[in-house]
Amino acid sequence: MRTEVYSWRVSRELKSDLEREARRRKLSLSAVLDLAASDWLRNNDVITESEQEQQRLRQAVAVTFGSLAGANASRCSERA
Helix, strand or coil: CCCCCCCCCCCCHHHHHHHHHHHHCCHHHHHHHHHHHHHHHHCCCCCCCHHHHHHHHHEEEEEEEECCCCCCCHHHHHHH
């Protein structure tokens, strides 16, 4: 269900082109805009250097999740 409203200004030519495409596809203008926005997001999924670094750190740490090591392994979980 659509609950959010977004508004922006476009040129007269772009608006005409969008309306023409909506009629050609037998869709509402909002459906065409949804398709265009979804396609753009899917095709422009860029991961920043910061996000890449976070992924690398998570992967490096993930190997230690759930494991304890020590001389007396049977009591490690009690001490942890």
